[in-house]
Amino acid sequence: MKRSSRYSLGRCMMLLVYRIWRAMPVLASVWLAVPLLLGLLLVPGFAAQRELIDLFTGGIGGKSWTEMLALAWQPVVVIAAVAMLRSSLSALDQMTDSGLKDRASMLLQAEVHAKAVGVPLERMEQAGYYDRLDRANQAARSELFDILQNGIALLRLLFEFAGLLVVCWLADPVVGVILAFVFTVSFAIRLEADMVKRRLNRELTFSGRYSDYLRSAAVQPATVKELRLFGSMSYLIGKWHAVTEQAVTLRGDANRREIRHGIVVSAVQIAGLFASIVWLVLQMKAGTFTAGTLVVVFQAMRQAYGISGRMAWPVGKLYLQSAKITDLVRYLHEPPETEAGAGERTGAAERRERYGPDGASAAESRSSQVPGEEGCIVFDQVEFRYPGASQPVLRNIRLELKPGETVALVGGNGAGKSTLVRLLLGLYEPTSGQVTWDGTDYRELDRELFRESVSAAFQDYVRYETTVRDNVGFGRPDLLNDDDSVRLAMRAGGAERIGGGDLDSRVGLVTEGARELSGGQWQRLAISRAAIRPARLLVLDEPTAALDPQHEQELYRSFRELSRGRTVLFVSHRLGWARYADRIVVLRDGAIAEEGTHEALMAADSCYAAMFRAQAWWYCDERGGKGQP
Numbered sequence: 001m002k003r004s005s006r007y008s009l010g011r012c013m014m015l016l017v018y019r020i021w022r023a024m025p026v027l028a029s030v031w032l033a034v035p036l037l038l039g040l041l042l043v044p045g046f047a048a049q050r051e052l053i054d055l056f057t058g059g060i061g062g063k064s065w066t067e068m069l070a071l072a073w074q075p076v077v078v079i080a081a082v083a084m085l086r087s088s089l090s091a092l093d094q095m096t097d098s099g100l101k102d103r104a105s106m107l108l109q110a111e112v113h114a115k116a117v118g119v120p121l122e123r124m125e126q127a128g129y130y131d132r133l134d135r136a137n138q139a140a141r142s143e144l145f146d147i148l149q150n151g152i153a154l155l156r157l158l159f160e161f162a163g164l165l166v167v168c169w170l171a172d173p174v175v176g177v178i179l180a181f182v183f184t185v186s187f188a189i190r191l192e193a194d195m196v197k198r199r200l201n202r203e204l205t206f207s208g209r210y211s212d213y214l215r216s217a218a219v220q221p222a223t224v225k226e227l228r229l230f231g232s233m234s235y236l237i238g239k240w241h242a243v244t245e246q247a248v249t250l251r252g253d254a255n256r257r258e259i260r261h262g263i264v265v266s267a268v269q270i271a272g273l274f275a276s277i278v279w280l281v282l283q284m285k286a287g288t289f290t291a292g293t294l295v296v297v298f299q300a301m302r303q304a305y306g307i308s309g310r311m312a313w314p315v316g317k318l319y320l321q322s323a324k325i326t327d328l329v330r331y332l333h334e335p336p337e338t339e340a341g342a343g344e345r346t347g348a349a350e351r352r353e354r355y356g357p358d359g360a361s362a363a364e365s366r367s368s369q370v371p372g373e374e375g376c377i378v379f380d381q382v383e384f385r386y387p388g389a390s391q392p393v394l395r396n397i398r399l400e401l402k403p404g405e406t407v408a409l410v411g412g413n414g415a416g417k418s419t420l421v422r423l424l425l426g427l428y429e430p431t432s433g434q435v436t437w438d439g440t441d442y443r444e445l446d447r448e449l450f451r452e453s454v455s456a457a458f459q460d461y462v463r464y465e466t467t468v469r470d471n472v473g474f475g476r477p478d479l480l481n482d483d484d485s486v487r488l489a490m491r492a493g494g495a496e497r498i499g500g501g502d503l504d505s506r507v508g509l510v511t512e513g514a515r516e517l518s519g520g521q522w523q524r525l526a527i528s529r530a531a532i533r534p535a536r537l538l539v540l541d542e543p544t545a546a547l548d549p550q551h552e553q554e555l556y557r558s559f560r561e562l563s564r565g566r567t568v569l570f571v572s573h574r575l576g577w578a579r580y581a582d583r584i585v586v587l588r589d590g591a592i593a594e595e596g597t598h599e600a601l602m603a604a605d606s607c608y609a610a611m612f613r614a615q616a617w618w619y620c621d622e623r624g625g626k627g628q629p
């Protein structure tokens, strides 16, 4: 995957840590400071050890035991204090570590959700954007804990190595340089070997699954019967053999490679150690070094070599997780519109541009007009283009919905019906032109009050896998516990029998003991959810798509009740419904092709008439000779 340098792994990690630190400064500071202190404490610890060794290897000389002990107590106290501090810091580290990772994961998930809520719907519906949101969400939910774990493990090892490097450098800068060189070389070799092994393991997981499938297929009675009959059994077994043998060979190669790398690393490390000791012995001869220094340097170098091996693990894992880290950080840092190129601005983006970075909210706070009582809606020269699309989906739409009118919106697949519905509900903003409510531009209306004035049941209706009551009551949470209102809405949506009259019966597959519903039953609940809202405008997008003829007829009966006193726009491919609307609007290729009552459009032998006859033909008695459409 190509990653921009703006979002390198290191920068992404720093941005993530900064976000966490901003939200939890104390906890995050402790979390970061502890590994640093653990590393730094190595320096006084080793210094005290050297002093103690030098004291005793220097011989008692003319000193009495009491004098020796008086000199020794200081380094002993330092060694004990360092050991106690290190163990206390390790305990503190464990405590902050688990608390911080849980909270950081929750915090970033909440930030991803908060950002998703503010994204314009038309942007959210773009496949690329939605995928990124999904990946960022997944990274925040399941990977973040692991990412932070690896990040902090790496930090701990780095600080520990830094402490050991300081110990060696203080002993002699030449030894420090040798250690830095040997450490870098052995770490690089180990990391490369680790990455190769990880990639191979991933590949082998796929081929392992394939090999398992082939092996189990070869012993399944149904497969055995068929393969014997066709004489293909040996072919299947040969295939399994080839896949398995390839995996065994690759694994053997990888193991041999790892062993070879291990030998090289050991050779480099032994050479480094040898060079350091020779150098120190030479210095000792010159009288500048003590036995204590030699022992301490020897210990520090061996400890640092161990770190070079352990560091390959978190670095390798972070590298593999880098795509997810980048997704998460980019999602959190970039405004959604930056993905859209020139000429891809949505209405919301334009508004932001007009009013500055906080444009959307500023404009929203400006839009405070109360929606009028009448609810006369006018589309005035509306054009709409999806972000990234070269052509508008809707063009030059002039449409008026009079208060209390029922309008059917019909047209072929992809004509733009659902898009028009979303503009009508204020979910999208026109790219040009305007939609008004009693003469006021939608953008000037108070969002909350506007939402209260509209209701809808969508083609892609939602299934709330909780209770029947929730499925209806989510339309009006304040009426959720008002049984009468919920039942009334269910009657209007033709859903009164769902759940056997028990509003609290659980539905769906998620909870134990719940009952799964059919597509039609879910759709009737969605219509009931729309019906519970006393909205002036009701929009039904394909309300009968999942209904059988009997339930469709029942819904039609309650439809009259449902539409009383409201402006209704419904979209339906079943033109039998359209004939009862006050007006039919036909969309073709994103433009209004014709408009009128059923009778007028039929009389005009319009494109609606052709569609209607095409559908009616299926229901005609063939012998009745009504003919083909």
Ligand SMILES: Nc1ncnc2c1ncn2[C@@H]1O[C@H](COP(=O)(O)OP(=O)(O)OP(=O)(O)O)[C@@H](O)[C@H]1O
Residues within 6 Å of the ligand: 122, 125, 126, 386, 389, 393, 411, 412, 413, 414, 415, 416, 417, 418, 419, 420
């Ligand atoms: N989120 C989207 N992003 C980009 N293009 C879209 C998006 N949604 C729909 N379109 C495109 O807009 C056009 C109109 O789609 P729309 O869903 O409004 O049609 P429709 O008349 O409701 O179709 P159908 O009867 O099949 O439901 C189609 O060409 C479709 O590909």
